[in-house]
Amino acid sequence: MNLSHVSTDLRPVVEEITRRFQGRLESCVAPRANEVYFHARMDLVAGFCAHLYRKWNARLVTVFADDARAGDEVFHLYYVLALDAAHGFLSLRVPVSPEAPEFPSLANAFAGINWQEREVQDLFGLKLVGHPNPRRCTLHDDWPEVYPLRKDFDLKTVLPPFQGERHKFRKVEGEGVFQVPVGPVHAGIIEPGHFLFSVAGEPVLYLQLRLFYVHKGTEKRFESLPLPHCVRLAESISGDSSFAHATAFCHAVERAAGVQAPARARVLRSVCLELERLYNHIADIGAICTDVAFVTANMHAMRLKERILRVNEHLTGNRLLRGMACLGGVRFDWDASQLKALAELVTELRPEFDSLVAMIDGSSSTLDRLETTGVLKPEVARDLGVVGIAGRASGFDHDLRRDFPHAAYDQVKVKVPVYQVGDVKHRLQVRVDEVRESLSLIDQFAANLPEGPLRAEVGEVPADRVALGCVEGWRGEIFHWIRTAPGNRLARCKVKDPSLQNWPALSEAILGNIIPDFPVVNKSFNLSYSGTDR
């Protein structure tokens, strides 16, 4: 096996794995320096993942299936592990025979992949063995027995009207225990999700989440579009992370094609990612204050957000940065006046943002509501694999911008704020620190903006290439994994939004808190329904 082009950080891991599992690994391919795939049989999965977790501190970031019956006559299951210290991804690919469509669950060992395993079961009809809660997840209980992500399920299939119960909730009983159902339709402009609180008086005993009300079949849709059009689809996965999702997708395709975006485009991408982070973080800081009825701070924050959105529009023609991303680079260049607007934004935001933070820090009644509320303990966060802002507020020292530098993040040093407390206040604090860091990053990028072309020619990507694209969005890490098909199309696109990983943590963070504190706890996570439901 030739490992010469595997990165020096990752090589010792690959060598150790190869030695340890000698004879049980069928092959090992390394399409890119930081992306290595092992092929093996199903019985290796548990031992492989457990070993990487114990010995190399690897994180199981995503589990998904791929219908490869056309070529290899089997389904493939992929287990993608991130090695933060070695800055690389190791994936294990195992076959599942269509005659015995079963796979063993790892959810008992890796609680964080609970929903993703069930998603494979729902969408591919591969039955979970040994899962602690193998009920329906992505498709609700009233779906007929269809498996939409199998190749023999036509995208245009019209299903009969569903009947029966959408979801059976667990019963929580006891003297003085009440159920408070909230949703799926909420007050305010947000997407649907059902929260069933079991309460004894005001304290919450148990929270059951039911999401996936708007499953749109996005991953299936990717398989029917020409590659360049898929970028627009990726933008629509989660509206507040349009640019991050589109860029993660572009990264995946560029890696599959063996192309790198030109230096100028990479810097522009990074600036746009930071702008997306800025407007979302500032809006969240305001929204957290609204949820404890400190509306004055929110009005201040909304003003700053609006300022950023207008600059977004000036720079990319769209307030939410849509239409900027494209395969091989970015679509629009910025002239001197646009760069001046960007520089002015940063200069203006610094003192304005400081005054917003001072207003919040100076309001003892607000701090009293935020401190010790909705604590997510670091050990729970680690068990559930919580990522992004919520992870960093609960001791998870990780940021793809630093650990897997994409776009132009290899040219700067990203400071990652990490706290161990895990309450609402510290999820707010992570945002505050990151806003300041973003402002400094934008300054650095704008000061060293290289000249040159905006995009590299991607051309037609050969069939059957696999690639993983990743981006640290404002909410957390976003992954797009693709396998290409003939004719510049995709055979599979797996989208992993950080929300999918973090939702279950909300049920843990709210335990023991009182119901009126739920909105602010929920807001401090601010997870995407659309990114989860897809």
Added chain:
Amino acid sequence: MNLPALVLQLLLLLLLAPLVSGVIKNWKAKLQNRRGPRPWQVYFDLAKFLRKDMVISEHASWVFSFAPYVVFLTALLTGLMVPMVHTPAPLSLYGGVLAVVGLLALGRFFLALGGLDPASAFGGMGSSREMTLSAIAEPALMLAIFTVAITAKSTDLSQIALSTQSATGKLLNPAHVLAFAAMFVVLLAETGRIPVDNPATHLELTMIHEAMLLEYSGRHLAFMEWGASIKQLVLMTLFLNVFFPVGLAGPGAGAGALGLSLLAFLAKLLALSAAVVVVETTNAKLRLFRAPDLLSAAFVLATLALLSTFLFH
């Protein structure tokens, strides 16, 4: 009973109450750098609710439809017992203080029943929270009023106002000042204001007063909202005219004196609204379980006020 006075006060209560709510909303928006709704928007809202059809849960009983009228009428009736532009008030009677507290409690009782009746989760939560908080707010209110009642040696609100007015020094009496402070906290709690409740929130899980109104629509909602704003005006008037009766016209005042008294009342009302706006803008809402602490503080203040009436007699 004086019929023109009755009609005048009735009109004032009905027409002024929505405006006070509107002014507070508008000023809050101004302090938050927003333009905000026009102060008289509340009238349009009420007119709209009165025109609209009602949607009533099939699980609701007669209590649900009965409650809005009880809430509205008790607030109105209470309002007639409190001197607004002149003493005595149109409904002046001995034991008036008890009647005021009792009528408010009756309104609240039906408001809570109305929240519970359609068996929606939010309404029940609102009712339970309202009763929990009022169990502390109500005694504080009573003690504060009793303090001034003892000083005035009368349980008739008009007599109390007259007596407080007769000697300006009484306003600086420690008992009076303490009762005044307790009353202000009770006022914030009883009118569903930050830091106890947030009248502007859309988050059902955090609501107290609004949660009980969630199932109401159309005419019922109009009476609930109108009743709430009248209750707010009544409590503010109680606060202003019984505890701080500066400028209040006495018995047998002429038209000119009455006009002056009305102006003084409006000025005091606006000043009090401004104070409420400032409190609402500069504070976050308390944690639900901390709200009783605040109300207990009001209760303690009122108790001290009562004690000091005897100490500094």
